[in-house]
Amino acid sequence: MDAPVDVTKVRLETPRLLLRPWMDEDLEDFFAYASVDGVGPMAGWRPHENREVSRAVLRRFIDEKKTFALVLKESGHVIGSIGLERLERSEDPAPDRLGREIGYVLGKDHWGRGLMPEAVKAVIEYCFTVWNYDFLTCGHFLRNSRSRRVVEKCGFTFWKEAAYRTQLGTVEQTLLYVRYNPRKREEHHV
Numbered sequence: 001m002d003a004p005v006d007v008t009k010v011r012l013e014t015p016r017l018l019l020r021p022w023m024d025e026d027l028e029d030f031f032a033y034a035s036v037d038g039v040g041p042m043a044g045w046r047p048h049e050n051r052e053v054s055r056a057v058l059r060r061f062i063d064e065k066k067t068f069a070l071v072l073k074e075s076g077h078v079i080g081s082i083g084l085e086r087l088e089r090s091e092d093p094a095p096d097r098l099g100r101e102i103g104y105v106l107g108k109d110h111w112g113r114g115l116m117p118e119a120v121k122a123v124i125e126y127c128f129t130v131w132n133y134d135f136l137t138c139g140h141f142l143r144n145s146r147s148r149r150v151v152e153k154c155g156f157t158f159w160k161e162a163a164y165r166t167q168l169g170t171v172e173q174t175l176l177y178v179r180y181n182p183r184k185r186e187e188h189h190v
């Protein structure tokens with residue numbers, strides 16, 4: 001079942017990144033990467049056509065308190081996001097346990113430097129040690145081999161395949177993964 005989440009007071013630091021809640025001032029950085037072709041559609045959403053779209057999504061990020069902004073230390077710019085999403089009923093591997101689904105997006109200019117695995121590992125660590133989650137899930141479209149590599153590098157285990165209806169009106173075969181909290185491992189039969 002859905003674990004509680006509130007990122008508003010959380011700041012995480014990795015060697016190259018700061019993870020913090022989104023702010024209204026992030027609009028330009030957000031629009032800059034979310035409007036680029038080839039980014040959103042791999043996560044199931046349309047590239048932002050204008051700033052108003054970005055502004056509305058940013059408002060939701062701030063209100064829902066479940067999404068981190070990824071700030072690249074060397075530039076100070078926001079270059080991506082990581083969300084701790086609600087679990088779809090059919091995509092809950094342990095309904096009597098607390099968990100969430102990690103979702104992530106990185107600006108195209110920054111792909112291939114291992115930045116997302118660095119960020120995702122920090123979020124996993126925080127969810128397991130501070131929030132005491134039982135598990136996290138993660139999924140990627142079958143054709144998204146870049147995201148598959150992130151999942152693999154972050155220690156998730158394949159769970160199942162499912163069909164996912166995107167905001168674009170398409171249906172994508174999706175691979176789902178789970179990672180249980182090793183500190184609570186004795187409670188699971190994995």
Ligand SMILES: CC(C)(COP(=O)(O)OP(=O)(O)OC[C@H]1O[C@@H](n2cnc3c(N)ncnc32)[C@H](O)[C@@H]1OP(=O)(O)O)[C@@H](O)C(=O)NCCC(=O)NCCS
Nearest residue numbers: 039042043104105106111112113114115116140146147149
């Ligand atoms: C998926 C994503 C987050 C990966 O982040 P990243 O920080 O680039 O991750 P990595 O640097 O570990 O690269 C992952 C793999 O992508 C591939 N890759 C990286 N940069 C690439 C590039 N410019 N062109 C082609 N492939 C590339 C590599 O195969 C790499 O695997 P490797 O380390 O074994 O060589 C990023 O590509 C992205 O945001 N994509 C669009 C949105 C998306 O797919 N979100 C996930 C939805 S499930």
